[in-house]
Amino acid sequence: MNCDKCAATIVAGDERIHQNQTFCEDCYMVALSPLKTCDPWAVHSAKNFERLAGDKKQLTPLQAEILEKLKVHGAMEPVTLLAKLGVNMQLADLQRDFSILRHMEKVGAEKQGGTILWRLWA
Ligand SMILES: [Zn+2]
Known part of the structure:
Protein backbone atom coordinates (compact mmCIF):
# COMPACT_ATOMS: atom_id res chain seq x y z
CA MET A 1 0.00 0.00 0.00
CA LYS A 36 0.00 28.18 10.35
CA THR A 37 -0.70 31.26 8.35
CA CYS A 38 1.23 34.19 9.61
CA ASP A 39 -0.67 36.78 11.54
CA PRO A 40 0.27 40.19 10.13
CA TRP A 41 -2.19 41.92 12.39
CA ALA A 42 -0.47 40.69 15.55
CA VAL A 43 2.90 41.83 14.24
CA HIS A 44 1.40 45.10 13.19
CA SER A 45 -0.17 45.75 16.58
CA ALA A 46 3.03 44.98 18.41
CA LYS A 47 4.94 47.34 16.17
CA ASN A 48 2.38 50.04 16.62
CA PHE A 49 2.45 49.64 20.34
CA GLU A 50 6.21 49.99 20.43
CA ARG A 51 5.99 53.01 18.27
CA LEU A 52 3.37 54.62 20.45
CA ALA A 53 5.05 53.72 23.70
CA GLY A 54 8.52 54.49 22.40
CA ASP A 55 8.32 58.11 21.51
CA LYS A 56 5.23 59.42 23.14
CA LYS A 57 7.34 61.98 24.94
CA GLN A 58 8.14 63.73 21.68
CA LEU A 59 4.50 64.44 21.10
CA THR A 60 2.40 67.28 22.34
CA PRO A 61 -0.39 66.23 24.71
CA LEU A 62 -2.90 66.82 21.93
CA GLN A 63 -0.97 64.71 19.45
CA ALA A 64 -0.72 61.92 21.98
CA GLU A 65 -4.45 62.24 22.55
CA ILE A 66 -5.14 62.00 18.82
CA LEU A 67 -3.18 58.76 18.65
CA GLU A 68 -4.94 57.45 21.71
CA LYS A 69 -8.40 58.18 20.33
CA LEU A 70 -7.59 56.58 16.99
CA LYS A 71 -6.15 53.59 18.76
CA VAL A 72 -9.19 53.11 20.97
CA HIS A 73 -11.95 53.95 18.49
CA GLY A 74 -10.35 53.06 15.17
CA ALA A 75 -10.58 55.08 11.99
CA MET A 76 -12.95 58.01 12.06
CA GLU A 77 -13.81 61.22 10.32
CA PRO A 78 -11.88 64.34 11.33
CA VAL A 79 -15.01 65.99 12.76
CA THR A 80 -15.73 62.92 14.85
CA LEU A 81 -12.22 62.94 16.20
CA LEU A 82 -12.50 66.61 17.01
CA ALA A 83 -15.69 65.92 18.94
CA LYS A 84 -14.12 63.01 20.79
CA LEU A 85 -11.13 65.08 21.79
CA GLY A 86 -13.51 67.53 23.37
CA VAL A 87 -11.15 70.41 22.78
CA ASN A 88 -12.11 73.90 21.80
CA MET A 89 -10.29 74.23 18.53
CA GLN A 90 -10.89 74.54 14.83
CA LEU A 91 -10.77 71.58 12.53
CA ALA A 92 -7.99 73.33 10.63
CA ASP A 93 -5.85 73.35 13.78
CA LEU A 94 -6.52 69.70 14.34
CA GLN A 95 -5.57 69.05 10.75
CA ARG A 96 -2.25 70.73 11.31
CA ASP A 97 -1.45 68.42 14.19
CA PHE A 98 -2.71 65.51 12.18
CA SER A 99 -0.37 66.31 9.31
CA ILE A 100 2.54 66.53 11.76
CA LEU A 101 1.66 63.05 12.97
CA ARG A 102 1.34 61.92 9.38
CA HIS A 103 4.87 63.09 8.65
CA MET A 104 5.99 61.09 11.66
CA GLU A 105 4.24 58.10 10.08
CA LYS A 106 1.98 57.66 13.05
CA VAL A 107 -1.32 58.27 11.33
CA GLY A 108 -2.76 58.02 7.88
CA ALA A 109 -5.88 58.95 6.03
CA GLU A 110 -8.04 56.83 3.81
CA LYS A 111 -11.00 57.49 1.63
CA GLN A 112 -14.10 55.42 2.15
CA GLY A 113 -16.84 56.30 -0.24
CA GLY A 114 -17.03 60.06 -0.14
CA THR A 115 -15.55 60.48 3.32
CA ILE A 116 -12.02 60.80 4.57
CA LEU A 117 -11.17 58.66 7.54
CA TRP A 118 -8.25 59.26 9.82
CA ARG A 119 -6.55 56.24 11.28
CA LEU A 120 -3.35 55.04 12.84
CA TRP A 121 -0.48 54.52 10.43
CA ALA A 122 -0.74 51.08 8.88
ZN1 LIG B 1 3.13 10.24 2.71
Whole structure:
Protein backbone atom coordinates (compact mmCIF):
# COMPACT_ATOMS: atom_id res chain seq x y z
CA MET A 1 0.00 0.00 0.00
CA ASN A 2 1.25 3.47 -0.84
CA CYS A 3 0.67 6.91 0.58
CA ASP A 4 -1.70 8.90 -1.61
CA LYS A 5 0.38 11.96 -1.10
CA CYS A 6 4.04 11.09 -1.25
CA ALA A 7 3.67 7.56 -2.63
CA ALA A 8 5.82 6.10 0.13
CA THR A 9 5.24 2.48 0.90
CA ILE A 10 3.21 2.05 4.03
CA VAL A 11 3.48 -1.05 6.17
CA ALA A 12 0.06 -2.61 6.51
CA GLY A 13 -1.54 -1.34 9.68
CA ASP A 14 0.47 1.90 9.71
CA GLU A 15 -1.68 3.66 7.16
CA ARG A 16 -3.71 6.65 8.23
CA ILE A 17 -7.00 7.51 6.61
CA HIS A 18 -7.80 11.15 6.29
CA GLN A 19 -10.64 12.55 4.18
CA ASN A 20 -10.87 9.33 2.16
CA GLN A 21 -7.16 9.35 1.39
CA THR A 22 -4.55 6.97 2.64
CA PHE A 23 -1.57 8.72 4.14
CA CYS A 24 1.70 7.66 5.62
CA GLU A 25 2.39 8.83 9.15
CA ASP A 26 4.26 11.96 8.03
CA CYS A 27 1.71 13.13 5.51
CA TYR A 28 -1.04 12.46 7.99
CA MET A 29 0.58 14.78 10.52
CA VAL A 30 0.96 17.48 7.90
CA ALA A 31 -2.65 17.05 6.81
CA LEU A 32 -3.85 17.40 10.38
CA SER A 33 -1.82 20.48 11.14
CA PRO A 34 -1.74 22.73 8.10
CA LEU A 35 0.97 25.35 8.13
CA LYS A 36 0.00 28.18 10.35
CA THR A 37 -0.70 31.26 8.35
CA CYS A 38 1.23 34.19 9.61
CA ASP A 39 -0.67 36.78 11.54
CA PRO A 40 0.27 40.19 10.13
CA TRP A 41 -2.19 41.92 12.39
CA ALA A 42 -0.47 40.69 15.55
CA VAL A 43 2.90 41.83 14.24
CA HIS A 44 1.40 45.10 13.19
CA SER A 45 -0.17 45.75 16.58
CA ALA A 46 3.03 44.98 18.41
CA LYS A 47 4.94 47.34 16.17
CA ASN A 48 2.38 50.04 16.62
CA PHE A 49 2.45 49.64 20.34
CA GLU A 50 6.21 49.99 20.43
CA ARG A 51 5.99 53.01 18.27
CA LEU A 52 3.37 54.62 20.45
CA ALA A 53 5.05 53.72 23.70
CA GLY A 54 8.52 54.49 22.40
CA ASP A 55 8.32 58.11 21.51
CA LYS A 56 5.23 59.42 23.14
CA LYS A 57 7.34 61.98 24.94
CA GLN A 58 8.14 63.73 21.68
CA LEU A 59 4.50 64.44 21.10
CA THR A 60 2.40 67.28 22.34
CA PRO A 61 -0.39 66.23 24.71
CA LEU A 62 -2.90 66.82 21.93
CA GLN A 63 -0.97 64.71 19.45
CA ALA A 64 -0.72 61.92 21.98
CA GLU A 65 -4.45 62.24 22.55
CA ILE A 66 -5.14 62.00 18.82
CA LEU A 67 -3.18 58.76 18.65
CA GLU A 68 -4.94 57.45 21.71
CA LYS A 69 -8.40 58.18 20.33
CA LEU A 70 -7.59 56.58 16.99
CA LYS A 71 -6.15 53.59 18.76
CA VAL A 72 -9.19 53.11 20.97
CA HIS A 73 -11.95 53.95 18.49
CA GLY A 74 -10.35 53.06 15.17
CA ALA A 75 -10.58 55.08 11.99
CA MET A 76 -12.95 58.01 12.06
CA GLU A 77 -13.81 61.22 10.32
CA PRO A 78 -11.88 64.34 11.33
CA VAL A 79 -15.01 65.99 12.76
CA THR A 80 -15.73 62.92 14.85
CA LEU A 81 -12.22 62.94 16.20
CA LEU A 82 -12.50 66.61 17.01
CA ALA A 83 -15.69 65.92 18.94
CA LYS A 84 -14.12 63.01 20.79
CA LEU A 85 -11.13 65.08 21.79
CA GLY A 86 -13.51 67.53 23.37
CA VAL A 87 -11.15 70.41 22.78
CA ASN A 88 -12.11 73.90 21.80
CA MET A 89 -10.29 74.23 18.53
CA GLN A 90 -10.89 74.54 14.83
CA LEU A 91 -10.77 71.58 12.53
CA ALA A 92 -7.99 73.33 10.63
CA ASP A 93 -5.85 73.35 13.78
CA LEU A 94 -6.52 69.70 14.34
CA GLN A 95 -5.57 69.05 10.75
CA ARG A 96 -2.25 70.73 11.31
CA ASP A 97 -1.45 68.42 14.19
CA PHE A 98 -2.71 65.51 12.18
CA SER A 99 -0.37 66.31 9.31
CA ILE A 100 2.54 66.53 11.76
CA LEU A 101 1.66 63.05 12.97
CA ARG A 102 1.34 61.92 9.38
CA HIS A 103 4.87 63.09 8.65
CA MET A 104 5.99 61.09 11.66
CA GLU A 105 4.24 58.10 10.08
CA LYS A 106 1.98 57.66 13.05
CA VAL A 107 -1.32 58.27 11.33
CA GLY A 108 -2.76 58.02 7.88
CA ALA A 109 -5.88 58.95 6.03
CA GLU A 110 -8.04 56.83 3.81
CA LYS A 111 -11.00 57.49 1.63
CA GLN A 112 -14.10 55.42 2.15
CA GLY A 113 -16.84 56.30 -0.24
CA GLY A 114 -17.03 60.06 -0.14
CA THR A 115 -15.55 60.48 3.32
CA ILE A 116 -12.02 60.80 4.57
CA LEU A 117 -11.17 58.66 7.54
CA TRP A 118 -8.25 59.26 9.82
CA ARG A 119 -6.55 56.24 11.28
CA LEU A 120 -3.35 55.04 12.84
CA TRP A 121 -0.48 54.52 10.43
CA ALA A 122 -0.74 51.08 8.88
ZN1 LIG B 1 3.13 10.24 2.71
